Amino acid sequence: MKILLIEPPKKFWFVMGEYLPPPYNLLLLAAVIEKEFPEINVKVIDCQANRLDWEKVKRKIRQEDPDIVGSGSHATCNVYKTIRTLDLVKKINPQIVTIAGGNHFTMLDKVTLQEYPFIDIIVRYEGEKALVELLKYYSANETSKKGLKAIKGISFMENRI
Numbered sequence: 001m002k003i004l005l006i007e008p009p010k011k012f013w014f015v016m017g018e019y020l021p022p023p024y025n026l027l028l029l030a031a032v033i034e035k036e037f038p039e040i041n042v043k044v045i046d047c048q049a050n051r052l053d054w055e056k057v058k059r060k061i062r063q064e065d066p067d068i069v070g071s072g073s074h075a076t077c078n079v080y081k082t083i084r085t086l087d088l089v090k091k092i093n094p095q096i097v098t099i100a101g102g103n104h105f106t107m108l109d110k111v112t113l114q115e116y117p118f119i120d121i122i123v124r125y126e127g128e129k130a131l132v133e134l135l136k137y138y139s140a141n142e143t144s145k146k147g148l149k150a151i152k153g154i155s156f157m158e159n160r161i
């Protein structure tokens with residue numbers, strides 16, 4: 001199984017210029033996945049650090065051919081970048097499971113899932129435990145909604161999964 005965690009292309013923050021804040025959320029989650037699932041191939045794609053624009057990230061996703069893509073937004077001002085990333089992923093391959101996380105999606109999980117049908121799952125609050133459970137679920141090739149419902153800290157639309 002291959003997982004991509006994507007920090008979307010975004011503008012430099014005006015306050016700090018070209019300072020590159022590392023995407024702590026994704027780096028932390030990648031470290032947890034590496035520790036818990038040595039068999040899973042996990043990569044973080046930091047579009048800002050690698051100067052990837054939307055065309056380049058699209059090519060990168062195609063080339064990596066992941067099973068699951070996760071993305072998050074540090075602040076609400078960047079939420080549409082995450083949304084655009086997950087939309088792009090689903091357009092490339094509708095079979096890829098898309099996951100969003102972070103404080104904005106935690107508070108607005110229901111409305112986000114309603115507005116953006118290309119987002120499969122929202123992980124609420126701190127994501128480590130829920131993500132591990134989700135990966136256990138997908139690694140076992142589970143498809144039952146009951147299995148998904150048993151995972152604490154996630155939101156999804158029952159009629160879409």
Ligand code: B12
Nearest residue numbers: 013021022024025070071072075076101102103123126127
């Ligand atoms: C450090 C920090 C910064 C640093 C960022 C450094 C960096 N490397 O990213 C700096 C100073 C650059 C910064 C800037 C800004 N920040 Co700031 N920042 C924080 C702070 C204090 C900590 C964030 C952090 O690193 N947490 C540690 C990581 C590990 O946790 P996390 O990001 O929450 O991720 C966890 C979960 O959310 C979840 N998760 C997150 N993403 C994903 C993705 C997936 C797929 C999954 C499964 C789970 C998941 O799992 C993660 C692990 O548990 C928070 C306040 C706080 N205590 O949270 C504010 C905060 C996030 N910042 C905030 C804001 C507003 C900003 C600015 C917009 C400020 C401004 N007015 O310009 C800018 C935006 C910069 C930009 N363009 O991106 C707000 C966001 C509120 C909102 N909804 O918009 C917060 C909440 C502060 C506040 N209370 O107002 N910030």
